[in-house]
Amino acid sequence: MENQTQHPNIPNKTSFFQSNTAKMIMVGFLILVLLIPLALVQDLITERSNRKQEVTDIVTQKWGKDIELMGPILKIPYKVITETEVIDEKTKQKTIQKYSYTENAYFFPDQLNHNTAINKIDNIQLGLYKPIVFKATITSDGTFGTVDISKLDLHPENILWDKASIIIKTTNLKSIKSDLRIKLNNKFLNLEAKSDDESRFDTLETNTFTYNPVEDLNFNFSISYNGSNSVQFIPIGKTTATTVDADWNSPSFIGNFATNDTTKKITTKNFHADWKIIHVNRPFPQQFKAKIPALKNYQYGVKLIETVDEYQQNERASKYGFLVIGLTFLIFFLIQTISKIHIHIFQYTMIGLALIMFYTLLISITEHSSFSIAYAIAASAVIIMLLLYSISILKNKKFPLFITASLTLLYSFIYIIIQLEDYALLVGSIGLFLILGSIMYFSRKIDWNN
Known part of the structure; x- marks a missing residue:
């Protein structure tokens, strides 16, 4: 088988x-x-x-960048007198020599009101891109009360009352589109750009005038800007009230101070916002000697944004x-x-x-x-x-x-x-x-x- x-x-x-x-x-x-x-x-x-973003930077560099405003500030010079003991090498006698130089005292207003109108610009375009740019007009008024020089340990005889001036610190000088002058009581003074050691802000300053320390000084001024991105303020008034109206539907409220929720209004076409800040809300006084410190950390304002861009x-x-x-x-x-x-x-x-x-x-x-x-x-x-x-x-x-x-x-x-x-x-x-x-x-x- x-x-x-x-x-x-x-x-x-x-x-x-x-x-x-x-x-x-x-x-x-x-x-x-x-x-x-x-x-x-x-x-x-x-x-x-x-x-x-590069195109936006190019456009805003020419048109105008963020707007920041701090002012007005009352500037009053004062004399500083120092004494130096000098010893003659031959006679060994001691003499006292006095030297004097000038410093400045700065006083913030008692009442400060900012009213801002923002109008967007739609016809600014570079290539495919349309940056957020606008025209803004800021109208400010308020009052300087009687200044208290004793808080700065100054003597009245050393104050140069006839050399007083008003300064306004701001950004975007090249984008300002209005004549600059300020009304003090019933008198108008022109504002001119001045050099400043503080690089962040540009300084506008009036000619000197005689300040009466025992009466109120009322002020009023208006500045028109070409701007972009944001508008911000520093609350230097003892009471600072700010209003912003804009034809923009997506604001972002920025800074250290909240808006008044009872009056804030945002629609599909525009928005309205208010702030009221008093001196106890921020930790700095109403007067300074020699130099104003950096107060950027106390800014507040509004930023115009695209909620979600393309x-x-x-x-x-x-x-x-x-x-x-x-x-x-x-x-x-x-x-x-x-x-x-x-x-x-x-x-x-x-x-x-x-x-x-x-x-x-x-x-x-x-x-x-x-x-x-x-x-x-x-x-x-x-x-x-x-x-x-x-x-x-x-x-x-x-x-x-x-x-x-x-x-x-x-x-x-x-x-x-x-x-x-x-x-x-x-x-x-x-x-x-x-x-x-x-x-x-x-x-x-x-x-x-x-």
Whole structure:
């Protein structure tokens, strides 16, 4: 009887690479690879955002930068007399020699009121970019009460009352567009630029006048600026009241002092804000000798902002790129597993690149339109492209339509999150929870052992 040799079954060497596990590993690896072009897109967004900031700096350098105002301040010179003992080397006799030099005393007003009107300028543009620039008119009035020189340990006979002047410290001298003069009681004095050791502020100063220390000195002046970004004040009045009105709908109130919430009003077209600051709210006196210290830390005011500019929105959208690619690949993988339709890794790559192209389309269209319009155009283009591509590879219309509906919901969900501010995390967490639940539901009957 002829012996029959039985050959054991030889395992199929390609069976693992055709399994769901191998396909998941390859798709997962491809997702990681696609993070490289996604990172390049994010770098492009950063580059374009930096370019916008460079253009903004160029425009504001010529037009006018942030506006800061501290004043008016009453400046009164006084004599400082020193005595020096001198010994004659020959006779050894002692003599007293007196020397005198002049210093300045500075007095802040008792009452100070600032009324500011800000009007945005829409026709300033350089290339694709329109910086936030405006015209601002600041009208100030108030009163200097009787000065108390005893708090500075000064003697009345050393005060040069006939050499008094008014100074105003501000920024953006080159952007001032009005004649500069101040009304003191019933007399007008011109303000002229003076050199100052303090580099942060420029100084405007009047000619000298005779100050009467026993009567109030009322003042009134107005300055018109070309400015950008912000308007800020330093509350040097014993009582400082400030009002700002602007045709801008997204202010950011900055500095160490809060606005009056009962009178603050913000609409879709403009805003109104008030401040009232008294001397006990800030830790510096109403008078100084020799030099005024730096008081920048006590500034307050308003900054005109774009709540979320186009590059911030693009950056936020790109951060969801990993989620979009991962969920889209997962949908295709589940369809492939359920329908037994083979999708090649090259086809996954084309799908991933199409999803990456969404972000380049988004940023390029946004620079010539609004973010909402650009988002709608870019999302529609990618969804239509993937619809046509999936019809060709899946050989039917049922699954491609499901993919189209899923991508439409996903892009809509991401757009809503981008627009939200206070509730973005909450809505995003709920949405991702529902997406995870849906994936678990549709994948519950898949045999992962194949």
